[in-house]
Amino acid sequence: MKFKFPLQKVLEHRKVVENIAQKDFQDAVAVLNEYQTKLDKMRQDILDAQARAGSLLQAGGAQGPALVQIHEFLKGHKIRIQQQEQNIHEIEKIVEAKREILRQAALDYKIMEKTRENQFEEYKAERKIQDQKEMDEQAILRFKGMKES
Incomplete structure (x- = not known):
């Protein structure tokens, strides 16, 4: 007799639920990583803009409009970064x-x-006991058969 787990369907269902939960979790982590990458790029954009402003200041001359434009970009970008951090949270x-x-x-x-x-372990133990009984029975029958001959 073969071992048959009576709750096999439940076991399979729980495995499916676990696999779905794993996929949902991985999808959520992928979205988080995407948002984090975007935030990192936004922070790098700020550093680049600050470097451009520094180089314009070093160059000297009439750089006023360019510096104002960079300043406005930085103000707006900081707001976008705060929103992105909130989204990440x-x-x-x-x-x-x-x-x-x-x-x-x-x-x-x-x-x-x-x-x-x-x-399954219980089944194996019961099967072992049953097999031992059958072997004992066969040994007894052989012994009786030898004795009668």
Whole structure:
């Protein structure tokens, strides 16, 4: 007789739920990384603009309009950076929620998998006992057959 886990469908369902949770988590992390990369680029743009302003100041002369333009860019860009940081903070909350969902799904699957393993071990032990009884019975029958001959 072959081992058949009575809750196999539940085990498979929990594995599917875990896989879906894993994909959702990975998608959320990818979005977070994308937002973080965009923020890093925005910060680099500020450094570049400040470097341009510094080089214009070093050059001297009538650089007023260019410096005003850089100053306006920096003001606006700092506001965009604050908005991006706020977006990142919100995405981090989503990632944490997805991580918790994934952790719970993985835990549920592991519990069911452990139950399956325990039942399989019980099955093997019962099977071993049953096989031993059958071998003992066969040995007794052989011994009786030899005795009667």
